Amino acid sequence: MRRKILQLMLVIFVVVALLVVVASFWGYATFKSSLPVLEGEVQIPLLKESVTVYRDSMGIPQVVARSETDAYFALGYLHAADRLFQIDLTRRVATGRLSELLGPSTLYIDRYQRMLGHYRLAKKFVAQLDSQDRERLQAYLKGIAYWVKHTDALPFEYLLLRKEFKPYTMEELMSVLSFQTWFANYLQSSDTRFLQIAERLGREKAKDFEKPYPVWAPFTVPQQNQFSLQTWLFKRYFSEDLLPYHMAHSSNSWVVAPQKSASGFAMLASDPHLETRRLPQFWYLCGLHVNAANLHVLGISTPGLPFTIMGHNGKAAWAFTVGGIDVSEIYQEKRHPQDSTLYFNGHKWYRCQTLVDTIYISGEDEPYILRYKQTENGPVIWTADSMKADYALHWAGFDVNLAKSVQAAFRLAKLDNFEDFRRAVTSFGALDANWTYADIRGNIGYQLGTPIPIRPFKSTKLPVPGWIDSLKWQGFQPLEKTPHSLNPQRGWLATCNNKQDDANLDYPLMGKFAADRILRISELLSQNRKFSVQDMQNFQMDRVDRYHQRWQKILLGVLRQNGRYALADRLKKWDGSMESDSREAALVMLFLQNLKKYMLEDELGEQLKFLFDDRFEQIYLQGPDDYFDDLRTKDKIESREEITNRALQTTLEQWQDRPWGEFLTLTMAHPFARVPLLSNVLNLKYGPIPWGGSEATLNAAFFWEDKQNPGHFKAIVGPSWRFVIDFSDPDQASFVLPAGISGNPLSPYFFNFFEYWKSGKRWIVPISPEKIKQRAKLTLKLTPMTDRE
Known part of the structure; x- marks a missing residue:
């Protein structure tokens, strides 16, 4: 009997094993069938004429067509073929429909995006598109739809989620455009977090977490009567008694004029910083070429939108960083004491508009019904019942014409001069961006593209009484009064999320500005020499942190006070x-992170991770002593010295003379990498690997502490592409992506750029047709049925 049971168990095991093998082969074959055709010929009856797609050995596509509509059809086809799931996720985030795909864990995102109303804005402005823009967008949408309908299999994510791709609509595309302009501001804006801090600590203490742009920090636009920047930087920045305030978030770009260029032509360098831990990466690099339409453009786009948002057309180049301008306002609404649907507008009680949305949730039988209020100031995003107050958000995106944003986005591809550039980038809706420019004629320029609200008050980040008419915005600053610069005498312009201008303006520029990376690039570009393409590339890889050398000085004093003289001499x-091998970098950064926690974790809780080092420094050096008292110890009051020494002791225990790369690591992973077997089969995760940099280095690495491993950090944001062009030869423009052009892990182009990105190596992508053909390794011809007939 026992023998029969063992035989039966063996048979069952063999059958199960065979089923697993068959299922694995079936799954792998299905996944493989989702790979797009990259060479040969594909018949597409929707095309007017043939389109050729050339790919180089790294998989970068270049589209050559005879009409713009065919070119944009092909771009939609390529976006779908390489990044369909990314398109789907982005449109679902923008329209508040992520939970339909991923379940209840994303409901909070959907609720917020529904309240913001990107989809409502899209529906309003779709009807205002001009005929040419509508035709281009429709062609792009048709390209996506055609690939989805005719592919052998959708990307593997759909198979695992057991979902289908629903048609991508014009309203959704416009919603994504609105969302992207909002997201640029969201990266820098702290309005909502500041409101939460004010609710937690009170309005007066919350003011301690504000700060002005420091007097020592450079601006993008050269200032009137400015003396030698290099001397100024070294004297002011390295002086013993001045400590800079630090603010950081993403993105660098600079331009160099012919007199500072080794080639005698203008140069542009760009490396925007976005999340780098998720695969696939954000940008899609592609070229579009239509001779009859004077369209030759090469650069990056967002899958889901048909615009080359950064790049060049052989005649001009453009790029942007996040501006940091405050383009939102939180208004406190006065609620009626007996009726919460009524609010006071300064003259009489008005009834809020009550909006109702239905959010469908994967795995749930019943949808979530979202009810929210909207006042004349905007959607109510926060309610404080104890104060009988609602907080409404007003965003500049509610005041601009989204159809004009589409028009401006298409105009970028054909830029020819600085004035066209200025008009285009300042018509980009509410996109909060610093734009840099260079052209083949030798011009360099800068323009702040953000709509700048005209406020009748000084912004404090605290809520503004919504019932006082005199505190409402009074429109936006006109183009001639916005920060800009053309061909400055010093021969260069740079933007690293720093403040744009001051002396040249007759109004205060309000916002959240970084003052760290601009120090380093200003130091490098102020050198009395001419720069080469290699210099530009080296600067993008630079990991010298001038800001945290200020904390080096603070730590030196603490070490000496504790008798650690040898270590102080070394530091x-x-x-x-x-760099990842720097032991001193690890010592400084660990001390700073521990000091933050011991000082302010009791006050801020989870909000502490959003407190950048500049604001913390201000509180540490100038704030009231009660911030040093740990509120969790009721029987004692801690002093500045006690908290500082406690941070030092913890730091030395953690550090043990190890390099920065043992504390900071980088991992890139697809969201489905959490499925162990699938992750191993498809190679969905790379890392962790030792990493270097900080938010203050040009080769930036923004990081958060690893909750499972205190004292260790995960790099989450870094350069999302690198681009350098010297107009002495536009065909030699260099690019690099963090991972690859494809979102399919079975594609050879899924992760093929990583070693280039990690090491600083670059990939040359030409723009002229003859050079494109010479470098092509794969050629795909999209042919209308009339060609075959």
Whole structure:
């Protein structure tokens, strides 16, 4: 009997094993069938004429067509073929429909996006598109739809989620455009977090977490009567008694004029910083070429939108960083004491508009019914019942014409001069962006593209009484009064999320500005020499952190006070390098992170991770002593010295003379990498690997503490592409992506750029047709049925 049971168990095991093998082969074959055709010929009856797609050995596509509509059809086809799931996720985030795909865990995102109303804005402005823009967008949408309908299999994510791709509509595309302009501001804006801090600590204490742009920090636009920047930087920045305030978030771009260029032509360098831990990465690099329409453009787009948002057309180049301008306002509404649907507008009680949305949730039988209020100031995003107050958000995106944003986005591809550039980038809706420009004629320029609200008050980040008419915005600053610069005498312009201008303006520029990376690039570009393409590329890889050398000085004093003289002498020699092998970098950064936690974790809780080092420094050096008292210890009051020494002790225990790369690591992973077997089969995760840099280095690495491993950090944001062009030869423009052009892990182009990105190596992508053909390794011809007949 026992023998029969063992035989039966063996048979069952063999059958199960065979089923697993068959299922694995079936799954792998299905996944493989989702790969797009990359060469040969595909018959597409929707095309007017043939389109050729050339790919180089790294998989970068270049579209050559005879009409714009065919070119944009092909771009939609390529976006779908390489990044369909990314398109789907982005449109679902923008329209508040992510939970339909991923379940209840994303409901909070859907609720917020529904309240913001990107889809409502899209529906309003779709009807205002001009005929040419509508035709281009429709062609792009048709390209996506055609690939989806005729592919052998959708990307593997749909198979695992057991979902289908629903048609991508014009309203959704416009919603994504609105969302992207909002997201740029969201990266820098702290309005909502500041409101939460004010609710937690009170309005007066919340003011401690504000700060003005520091007097020592450079601006993008050269200032009137400015003396030698290089001397100024070294004297002011390295002085013993001045400590800079630090604010950081993403993105660098700079331009160099012919007189500072080794080639004698203008140069542009760009490396926007976005999340780098998720695969696939954000941008899609592609070229579009239509001779009859004077369209030759090469650069990056967002899958789901047909615009080359950064790049060049052989005659001009453009790029942007996040501006940091405050383009939103939180208004406190006065609620009626007996009726919460009534609010006071300064003259009489008005009834809020009550909006109702239905959110469908994967795995749930019943949808979530979202009811929210909207006042004349905007949607109510926060309610404080104890104060009988609602907080409404007003965003500049509610005041601009989204159809004109589409028009401006298409105009970028054909830029020819600085004035066209200025008009285009300042018509980009509510996109909060610093734009840099260079052209083949030798011009360099800068323009702040953000709509700048005209406020009748000084912004404090605290809620504004919504019932006082005199505190409402009074329109936006006109083009001639916005920060801009053309061909400055010094021969260069740079933007690293720093403040744009001051002396040239007759109004205060309000917002959240970084003052760290601009120090380093200003130091490098102020050198009395001419720069090459290699210099530009080296600067993008630079990991010298001038800001945290300020904390080096603070830590030196603490070490000496604690009798650690040998270590202090060693730290004094640190040159600011944040490379992964730097032990001094690890010491400084660990001390700073521990000091933050011991000082303010009791006050801020989870909000502490959003507190950047500049604001913390201000509180540490100038704030009231009660911030040093740990509220969790009721029987004692901690002093500044006690908290500082406690941070030092913890730091030394953690550090143990190890390099920065043992504390900071980088991992890139697809969201489905959490499925163990699938992750191993498809190679969905890379890392962790030792990493270097900080938010203050040009080769930036923004990081958060690893909750499972205190004292260790995960790099989450870094350069999302690198681009350098010297107009002495536009065909030699260099690019690099963090991972690859494809979102399919079975594609050879899924992760093929990583070693280039990691090491600083670049990939040359030409723009002229003959050079494109010479470098092509794969050629795909999209042919209308009339060609075959």
